[in-house]
Amino acid sequence: MTASETRPTIYFVRHGETDWNLEGRLQGQRDIPLNDVGRVQAEEAGRRLQALVPNPEDLAYVASPMSRTRETMERLRKVIGLHPESYRLDERLVELTFGEWEGMTWKEVRKKEPQRASLRERDKWNYAPPGGGESYAMLVDRVRPVLNDLTRDTVLVAHGGVARAFLAAACGVSTRDAASIDIWQGKILVIEGRKHRWV
Template sequence: MTTICLIRHGETDWNLKGKLQGSTDIPLNETGIRQAEKSAAYLNAEDYDVMVASPMKRAKRTAEIINASLQLPYEEMSNFAECSFGDAEGLTMEERTTQYPDKAYPNREEPEDFIKRVMSGVDDVLKKYPDKRVLIVAHGAVINAILATVSGGEIGAGKTRLMNACINNIHYKQEKWEVLNYNQVEHLSEDL
């Protein structure tokens, strides 16, 4: 059985300000670094076989901090880079609602293309690491797209606000992905 533990990157200054990041490559802030360190302390190397990360700064740095402790084989996969939200990037929720009330952000990655890209990455992981335990460090929209696809829309995109550095677990059993849990943050208690 293949299992995937999805971890959202730690906090950035834009997360703190409520700005939409998307493909804008923002680094972790001090809280985000602490969250990654707490994730590293919480996770056990013997529970995983390999780590995969988005190549974007905030996810890559979170993965590096975690993997300094776990020492897993590591690779980056561009399929797990965050969605591009085009002209809405850098705007707060209030600014986005005012400028784009229909959420039709100019120059954004089309939602169907985004989901196809992310799920193609999940398929690649399944093929490359059959019956392995994979730790993936990625982004909110990426993880929500996976959760929404796997749960048939019950959770994930449009329904679930994922916390920074949250843990989400899915597994592939009997030719089907299932969500085991999501948005787990016990390891971050004082940073919430």
């Protein structure tokens, strides 16, 4: 059997909505909190998990250390009757950074730096934004060890970029598709071996 066939199941939850999500701003590693809609989405993800897994207390729980992912995890755990703060943080799960573009909308990026925006549009997976930004390819290198370290079925609360990296690394989704796929808030991305589905 290959590693992917024996890998534990991942229940991936993207953090709930923030005001920057609503405005279409690139958050990256800026620590933007959930808004009221995001809090409801976090609780909805908890209800979905409870309906999906007979004994959610048996799962491992790991989150990105950013405030929006921590609050999502804590609200999710509270809904299913678990101690809100009994989970582990993993720095490797932070969102990719957009460098100098963080805080801007894509419309603003295209207006301010049309050539660079065009380069990214041509190769979303491999393009790293200016000012220390990361590409999805770089993100895969950062998060692949997280996949390899899993020893039991796990709830991971992280970010849209991290989900795209997991879909490419764990499920074999093409980098072109993974770079553009919608990552839903309030739902659960179930990754079993090389298969994935939304619940």
